[in-house]
Amino acid sequence: MHARVALTRAISPTINRCELTHLDRVGIDLAIARRQHAAYERALEALGCEVRQLSASDEMPDAVFVEDTAIVFDELAIITRPGAASRRVETAGVADALAPHRALRSIEAPGTVDGGDVLVLSRRVFVGCSGRTNAAGVEQMRGILAPLGYTVETADVVGCLHLKSAVSAVGDRTLLINRRWIDASRFDAFTLIDTDPAEPFAANALRVGETVIFPSEFHRTAERLRRAGVGLHLVSAGELAKAEGGVTCCSLIVEAREAARRGPRAGSGPGMA
Numbered sequence: 001m002h003a004r005v006a007l008t009r010a011i012s013p014t015i016n017r018c019e020l021t022h023l024d025r026v027g028i029d030l031a032i033a034r035r036q037h038a039a040y041e042r043a044l045e046a047l048g049c050e051v052r053q054l055s056a057s058d059e060m061p062d063a064v065f066v067e068d069t070a071i072v073f074d075e076l077a078i079i080t081r082p083g084a085a086s087r088r089v090e091t092a093g094v095a096d097a098l099a100p101h102r103a104l105r106s107i108e109a110p111g112t113v114d115g116g117d118v119l120v121l122s123r124r125v126f127v128g129c130s131g132r133t134n135a136a137g138v139e140q141m142r143g144i145l146a147p148l149g150y151t152v153e154t155a156d157v158v159g160c161l162h163l164k165s166a167v168s169a170v171g172d173r174t175l176l177i178n179r180r181w182i183d184a185s186r187f188d189a190f191t192l193i194d195t196d197p198a199e200p201f202a203a204n205a206l207r208v209g210e211t212v213i214f215p216s217e218f219h220r221t222a223e224r225l226r227r228a229g230v231g232l233h234l235v236s237a238g239e240l241a242k243a244e245g246g247v248t249c250c251s252l253i254v255e256a257r258e259a260a261r262r263g264p265r266a267g268s269g270p271g272m273a
């Protein structure tokens with residue numbers, strides 16, 4: 001039996017109409033993107049996940065970035081209300097897929113939250129105040145999570161799309177960070193590994209168990225991680241990077257109920273990212 005399910009979503013045929021905030025639009029080759037996405041799913045399987053892929057229609061160009069639509073905790077899952085209106089159509093299918101695994105709560109208007117803005121580090125939940133996640137969304141997160149013993153802390157995100165574009169977990173107490181996009185003092189309880197200055201987009205890494213799925217394009221930062229003893233599973237992620245997507249964005253990890261009941265897990269926390 002698999003210890004975890006990884007929920008993924010197919011790349012929509014309309015991915016070239018995706019939302020873009022910090023990048024200029026360049027053509028995304030659908031065939032290359034699908035090949036890379038398939039390799040990413042194989043990496044998840046190699047790390048012990050049962051991959052369940054949802055379909056995506058023409059009306060949801062950004063659906064492959066399934067992370068933004070939900071945050072999965074041991075106790076429940078929060079269905080988000082994405083900051084980009086074009087993406088709100090994505091949440092219903094994800095809620096259906098998560099319902100057998102977790103009790104569901106939802107972010108309601110006027111709140112907005114993108115899952116990419118939520119970094120869960122054991123019982124500390126950092127939420128990025130970005131162009132996608134607003135104060136009402138943060139308050140709703142706090143209302144749902146505080147009774148469960150989580151603290152919700154905010155962090156300003158400047159210069160990039162989401163909190164996890166700037167910082168992500170690569171160990172129980174170790175974070176990968178681009179300090180130009182986030183105030184590192186917020187994370188002074190953790191060991192910080194800096195991205196290579198030539199690779200500003202390299203701070204997004206996906207921890208699955210004791211291994212980190214990481215884009216092969218960022219070889220300088222990969223070397224820094226290796227030197228720090230982080231075990232890497234490299235994947236090519238360049239095509240979806242043109243849509244401002246990274247490796248955390250393309251999955252939602254759901255720990256098996258038995259593992260969740262055993263308490264704090266060895267991974268990077270709910271959502272594993």
Ligand code: CIR
Nearest residue numbers: 018019065116243244245249
């Ligand atoms: C968007 O702008 O919503 C998509 N083009 C990219 C979303 C990437 N998701 C993430 O970082 N969690």
